Amino acid sequence: MSPELAGPIGFAIVVLLIALRVPIALAMALVGTVGSIALGGWSSATYVLSNLPFEAVSTDGMEVVPLFIFMGVFATYSGLSSNLYSGVQALIGHWRGGIAMATIGASAGFGAICGSSLATAATIGRVAMPEMRSRGYADSLAAASVAAGGTLGVLIPPSIILILYAILTGESIGALFAAALIPGLIGTVLYMAAVQAQVLRRPELGPAGPRFTFRQKIVALSRIWDALLLIVLVIGGIYGRFFSPTEAAAVGAGGALLITALRGKLTGKILVKGLAETASMTGMIFLILVGAALFNYFIELSHLTTVLTDAIQASGLPPLGILFLIIAFYVILGCFMDALSMVLLTVVPLYQLATGLGFDGVWFGVLVVTVAEIGLITPPIGMNLFVIQAVTPNLAIGTVIRGILPFITADIVRVAILVAFPAVVLYLPRLFGF
Amino acid sequence: MSDTAEFEPETRPGAGMQLAATRAFAHVTYWLGLAGVATLIVAIVLTCADILWRRLVGGAFIDTFDITKLCLVSAASLSIPYGFTQGAHITVDLLASRFPAGVRAALDIVISIVSAVLLGFLLWLSWKAAALHYAYGDTTLNLRLPMVWYWAIFIAGLGLSVLAALARAADVAFGAKRESLS
Numbered sequence: 001m002s003p004e005l006a007g008p009i010g011f012a013i014v015v016l017l018i019a020l021r022v023p024i025a026l027a028m029a030l031v032g033t034v035g036s037i038a039l040g041g042w043s044s045a046t047y048v049l050s051n052l053p054f055e056a057v058s059t060d061g062m063e064v065v066p067l068f069i070f071m072g073v074f075a076t077y078s079g080l081s082s083n084l085y086s087g088v089q090a091l092i093g094h095w096r097g098g099i100a101m102a103t104i105g106a107s108a109g110f111g112a113i114c115g116s117s118l119a120t121a122a123t124i125g126r127v128a129m130p131e132m133r134s135r136g137y138a139d140s141l142a143a144a145s146v147a148a149g150g151t152l153g154v155l156i157p158p159s160i161i162l163i164l165y166a167i168l169t170g171e172s173i174g175a176l177f178a179a180a181l182i183p184g185l186i187g188t189v190l191y192m193a194a195v196q197a198q199v200l201r202r203p204e205l206g207p208a209g210p211r212f213t214f215r216q217k218i219v220a221l222s223r224i225w226d227a228l229l230l231i232v233l234v235i236g237g238i239y240g241r242f243f244s245p246t247e248a249a250a251v252g253a254g255g256a257l258l259i260t261a262l263r264g265k266l267t268g269k270i271l272v273k274g275l276a277e278t279a280s281m282t283g284m285i286f287l288i289l290v291g292a293a294l295f296n297y298f299i300e301l302s303h304l305t306t307v308l309t310d311a312i313q314a315s316g317l318p319p320l321g322i323l324f325l326i327i328a329f330y331v332i333l334g335c336f337m338d339a340l341s342m343v344l345l346t347v348v349p350l351y352q353l354a355t356g357l358g359f360d361g362v363w364f365g366v367l368v369v370t371v372a373e374i375g376l377i378t379p380p381i382g383m384n385l386f387v388i389q390a391v392t393p394n395l396a397i398g399t400v401i402r403g404i405l406p407f408i409t410a411d412i413v414r415v416a417i418l419v420a421f422p423a424v425v426l427y428l429p430r431l432f433g434f
Numbered sequence: 435m436s437d438t439a440e441f442e443p444e445t446r447p448g449a450g451m452q453l454a455a456t457r458a459f460a461h462v463t464y465w466l467g468l469a470g471v472a473t474l475i476v477a478i479v480l481t482c483a484d485i486l487w488r489r490l491v492g493g494a495f496i497d498t499f500d501i502t503k504l505c506l507v508s509a510a511s512l513s514i515p516y517g518f519t520q521g522a523h524i525t526v527d528l529l530a531s532r533f534p535a536g537v538r539a540a541l542d543i544v545i546s547i548v549s550a551v552l553l554g555f556l557l558w559l560s561w562k563a564a565a566l567h568y569a570y571g572d573t574t575l576n577l578r579l580p581m582v583w584y585w586a587i588f589i590a591g592l593g594l595s596v597l598a599a600l601a602r603a604a605d606v607a608f609g610a611k612r613e614s615l616s
Contacts, residue, residue, distance in 0.1 A: 283467065
């Protein structure tokens with residue numbers, strides 16, 4: 001078989017194996033191993049394959065992944081989420097739809113500590129859903145705002161997917177974190193606008209909550225100082241070049257553990273539970289990294305990127321047309337695959353393709369992660385939809401799906417903004433000198 | 435739908451494992467997984483101390499790079515088998531959910547055995563690579579730690595992952611997980 005054919009066939013086999021419920025990491029590893037030996041020959045391929053899995057777990061800079069997972073897990077156990085939620089609710093909860101908007105604001109804030117979409121949706125959902133239900137919010141609006149808000153955790157730094165994108169493509173983690181901030185904030189504002197648009201049309205979906213007194217606002221806001229300090233230390237530390245990403249991750253993880261202890265929540269049981277949860281997520285991510293390393297070696301041997309580039313040149317499509325095809329590809333794939341696996345499976349050839357067409361690698365990374373976020377709230381696989389259903393009693397999945405459309409529209413608007421105005425993404429990295 | 439460890443994984447040792455032997459093995463992976471990520475606390479403390487030392491005193495407190503990497507390799511390598519025993523590795527149920535329970539169980543056994551064979555192959559290759567590093571006496575650049583330490587932890591993780599995949603196959607084959615599949 002020619003290498004040119006092997007790439008697309010290998011990719012198709014991975015998708016088929018995944019559909020048959022083979023763990024995504026092992027599907028990539030299996031095709032990567034067999035395909036590499038078939039294309040590269042036994043002695044040459046096995047020599048490379050003998051080092052790749054180890055390199056996948058020991059590459060310089062990879063320390064940030066388990067450390068940020070550690071930070072997110074203990075931030076969740078510390079109870080920071082409920083304080084963040086109360087703080088934002090005190091400011092805007094009295095508006096019509098305000099508690100749903102507070103949910104989105106708190107999700108953005110928690111995303112800046114946690115870095116995981118599902119954990120953000122689950123954590124904020126537990127606090128926000130009972131509150132919105134008690135205030136007479138429609139389940140469709142309440143659940144959809146939690147599910148959509150959770151996706152902000154994927155993009156707002158520190159983002160695990162952006163870190164992995166940086167490691168796989170050689171881009172700077174700091175530059176990607178700087179680049180993702182404004183798109184993350186735009187996403188927050190657009191989601192809030194989506195809530196407003198719904199309650200303007202149908203006010204009964206999100207009745208106005210009680211107005212907080214000035215004193216109550218101050219009290220509520222004073223309780224989020226530790227969360228803000230953690231965000232400023234980690235994100236500000238990277239932006240200001242005070243810390244390397246690894247140092248920032250260590251400071252963040254230590255800070256989250258300290259906050260949990262200072263709040264009196266660091267019992268032996270919580271410590272063990274937090275470590276076990278960190279181990280579970282770390283194992284899951286690193287096995288995917290091993291699989292992706294093997295698969296990407298096979299893709300390299302198959303010259304898939306060259307094949308794609310040649311096909312695109314022959315098609316006569318302009319670079320923007322290619323970009324739209326890439327976006328459409330990710331949106332469709334995102335309906336069936338989780339964001340992390342999708343990015344790791346595809347990003348190396350598509351990054352080479354996009355940068356070869358003249359697109360900025362940092363901008364492309366933020367765009368890819370933004371598009372991958374859409375998959376988290378798109379049926380049938382949108383995982384945040386199922387997370388919010390799982391943490392909320394008596395909530396039908398159909399109800400969540402019914403409310404999600406305005407938020408998907410907001411995401412499409414955001415992607416259009418990023419494509420039309422790349423400066424939105426690239427301004428901060430340039431400002432901070434990355 | 436898909437499942438993932440990211441959302442509240444079942445962290446109880448032995449969750450998803452029901453045979454006595456596999457339950458005992460799950461306990462082993464659980465404690466090793468905990469030990470692996472607990473090394474991150476060492477990395478956190480050393481890195482924070484290093485930052486403070488550099489700011490307050492100047493110069494490096496200790497060369498943390500090699501130790502941090504050792505912690506990373508421990509956390510990653512020992513977490514992977516724990517992910518297997520927890521069923522935490524991401525799957526997407528697009529076609530398999532439409533099959534009868536018996537077919538799904540058979541598929542699960544085949545997938546687990548193929549996974550064990552693949553991981554066993556990677557283990558063999560890694561063993562050969564580790565043997566080379568050992569033979570050459572390779573060390574890290576800064577603290578001169580033997581590279582074989584890093585490889586040994588990684589190989590232990592791979593070996594446990596092979597056993598974890600086989601344990602899963604045994605659970606399904608002996609019917610322990612069949613109920614959950616139907």
